[in-house]
Amino acid sequence: MRPKTVGLIAHTGKPGSPALVRAVQEEFARASVRVLMESATAALVNESVEQSLADIAHEAELLVVLGGDGTILSVVGQLGDQIRPIFGINVGSLGFLTCAASSEHADAVRCIVQGEMVFSQRSLLEVTVAGEAVSDPLIGLNDAVLSRGEVSRLIRLQTRVNGELLTEFNADGLIIATPTGSTAYSLSAGGPILAPESGALVITPICPHVLTNRSIIVGEDAVVDVVPSGRDHPIYLTVDGREPIRLDPGVTVTVRKAARELPLAAMPGVSFFGVVRQKLRWRGSNV
Secondary structure, three states: OOOOEEEEEEOOOOOOHHHHHHHHHHHHHHOOOEEEEOHHHHHHOOOOOOOOHHHHHHHOOEEEEEEOHHHHHHHHHHHOOOOOOEEEEEOOOOOOOOOEEHHHHHHHHHHHHOOOOEEEEEEEEEEEEEOOOOOOOEEEOOEEEEEOOOOOOOEEEEEEEOOEEEEEEEEOEEEEEOOHHHHOHHHHOOOOOOOHHHOOEEEEEEOOOOOOOOOEEEOOOOEEEEEEEOOOOOEEEEEOOOOOEEEOOOOEEEEEEEEEEEEEEEOOOOOHHHHHHHHOOOOOOOO
């Protein structure tokens, strides 16, 4: 893939973002690649444009995201049907989703221009809420989380997989994650790491009351239904850390693998397992 038009989206709150936007913009200009920026990113370099993320996704062949993993999650959540390949450049240390540090931006642009990117097809979640005023399915790259919010009490979540009862979790919450999300909140809650290509989903309880409740991996075709029970305190649904949705008792939250996938770019030589070793500081035996 040698894109002729790229979209540039930056985390506007990062101190190094303006300089990086300008530098990346100049590198693409030298290679005669057209750059589209949404309004907030353009403002970082004192340019005035009236384009939304959806506007540039409609025209761009590749989205270059400057920020961290959270920035990529935010972008995916705003794309809707306009899913485009994403190349992440981290403003800070290397993340699980970004594939180059900001200091490597020139090499990153060269990789893009010369078509040397390697793509990993990442599963997306489709989350629907029956009985709630959520008109369209919510799309997530990492996870769907049902939690107790600010109330320090356990919640009960009846969970079914493909229509069959799994259990009623009595816990602080429940995480349903993609392989990409398995290295995020689910990992912190004791869940396993899934390779990106595995396609499976992982269901991980958060601080379960029953200590034998552990993470369970289900197939890529699994449909997971979760019904909150109990009426004495609120339960919230959050997809990829976005604005929480308060759930009424008895509604059904359904999570499945979406039909679409996200092509996530990496530079040659950057592998998932290499990033895992670096981020988790796996050094092998010291014996």
